[in-house]
Amino acid sequence: MVNTKNWKRFMIAIMCFTVASTVMVYPGVIKNADAVTIQEQKNQLKDVNEKKSKTKEQEKEVTQRIMKKAQELEAIEASIRDQSAKIQSTHQEIDKKEAELKKKTENLEVRLRTIYKKGSVGFVEVILNSNNVSELISNMSFMQKIYRSDKAAISSVKKDQAKLESIQHRLKEEEKALTAKKQESIEAKKSLEEERSVIEKKLKQYQAEAEQIGNEIASAQAAIEAKMQAEAAERARQNAAGQGNSSTSAAPNSGYTAGTGQLGWPVRGSISSTYGYRPMFGDFHTGIDIPVPTGTPVHAADSGTVLLTGWMPRGYGNYLTIYHGNGISTLYAHNSSLAVSQGQSVSKGQVVAYSGSTGWSTGPHCHFEVRVNGRHVNPMGYL
Numbered sequence: 001m002v003n004t005k006n007w008k009r010f011m012i013a014i015m016c017f018t019v020a021s022t023v024m025v026y027p028g029v030i031k032n033a034d035a036v037t038i039q040e041q042k043n044q045l046k047d048v049n050e051k052k053s054k055t056k057e058q059e060k061e062v063t064q065r066i067m068k069k070a071q072e073l074e075a076i077e078a079s080i081r082d083q084s085a086k087i088q089s090t091h092q093e094i095d096k097k098e099a100e101l102k103k104k105t106e107n108l109e110v111r112l113r114t115i116y117k118k119g120s121v122g123f124v125e126v127i128l129n130s131n132n133v134s135e136l137i138s139n140m141s142f143m144q145k146i147y148r149s150d151k152a153a154i155s156s157v158k159k160d161q162a163k164l165e166s167i168q169h170r171l172k173e174e175e176k177a178l179t180a181k182k183q184e185s186i187e188a189k190k191s192l193e194e195e196r197s198v199i200e201k202k203l204k205q206y207q208a209e210a211e212q213i214g215n216e217i218a219s220a221q222a223a224i225e226a227k228m229q230a231e232a233a234e235r236a237r238q239n240a241a242g243q244g245n246s247s248t249s250a251a252p253n254s255g256y257t258a259g260t261g262q263l264g265w266p267v268r269g270s271i272s273s274t275y276g277y278r279p280m281f282g283d284f285h286t287g288i289d290i291p292v293p294t295g296t297p298v299h300a301a302d303s304g305t306v307l308l309t310g311w312m313p314r315g316y317g318n319y320l321t322i323y324h325g326n327g328i329s330t331l332y333a334h335n336s337s338l339a340v341s342q343g344q345s346v347s348k349g350q351v352v353a354y355s356g357s358t359g360w361s362t363g364p365h366c367h368f369e370v371r372v373n374g375r376h377v378n379p380m381g382y383l
């Protein structure tokens with residue numbers, strides 16, 4: 001990243017130097033290196049934008065995963081609430097059984113105490129009140145029956161209580177498992193959120209990088225255009241010096257072809273894609289698209305000088321730009337072939353290229369841009 005940046009800065013510096021030295025020493029020569037540099041920068045921009053859109057996809061995917069985790073977490077929390085309510089009610093039942101058990105135990109104790117207190121008396125009474133041995137046995141077994149029934153009641157309550165306690169134990173184990181699952185879910189969500197923040201950082205970085213390259217391209221273009229203007233002025237000065245004031249063509253702009261300021265259409269047709277943000281592609285369309293069959297003549301929008309001709313397989317394809325003076329230039333892209341060369345003067349309406357579908361294009365059309373001081377503007381304001 002740093003190396004790329006340094007390299008870019010180096011190239012810009014070289015270019016500025018080239019621009020300056022060309023103006024001073026070799027007026028009239030447009031360095032091909034300028035066009036190459038801009039082309040390379042534009043390729044870089046394309047790369048960064050591709051990375052950006054891929055990162056955006058990642059962000060979308062992670063966000064969806066986070067949303068799913070949040071739903072999962074919500075469901076777990078609902079289960080935990082449910083489980084807590086169950087534990088609570090089981091606890092109340094256990095308490096109830098405990099109270100019952102206490103009461104029953106007390107009953108038995110009271111009875112036992114009575115038997116014990118009246119103990120021997122009671123026993124003697126039983127003996128005395130029994131007329132014979134079989135009656136005595138029957139009376140004694142009656143007392144034993146009462147005792148046994150009390151014991152049975154207690155043991156049944158104890159059994160119920162044990163059952164409830166085992167249910168309680170199971171519920172608590174389940175709750176523990178749910179709590180562990182919740183913790184797991186929270187952690188998974190947290191790590192997804194961390195992942196997203198890394199992606200967002202990357203996205204911001206690409207955004208900044210794309211902006212920087214865009215600015216560098218714009219200033220490189222502006223520098224070339226400034227060079228063109230300086231060259232034109234130099235030629236005009238030389239012409240004026242050579243011809244004196246004998247010729248009517250010795251206007252300040254002679255030596256290069258200046259435009260009228262009013263642009264004409266490069267091709268006839270309807271616009272399929274306007275200037276501006278395109279939600280469908282998620283990009284900014286820097287010109288207008290006019291679909292025409294391959295081989296349709298493309299006309300200069302105004303008189304001027306051919307500023308750049310180039311080949312950009314991942315962008316404009318076969319393209320050229322024309323400088324019209326006053327900081328205004330036009331660009332014609334996706335051509336099948338060019339009819340002019342760099343530095344050539346052209347008149348308004350002259351055929352400068354033949355349309356096609358080269359570069360990033362889905363069908364034959366003329367992509368037309370208008371630039372003011374190197375920055376694209378809406379062509380409709382000039383046509």
Ligand SMILES: [Zn+2]
Pocket residue numbers: 273285287288289367368
């Ligand atoms: Zn276009």
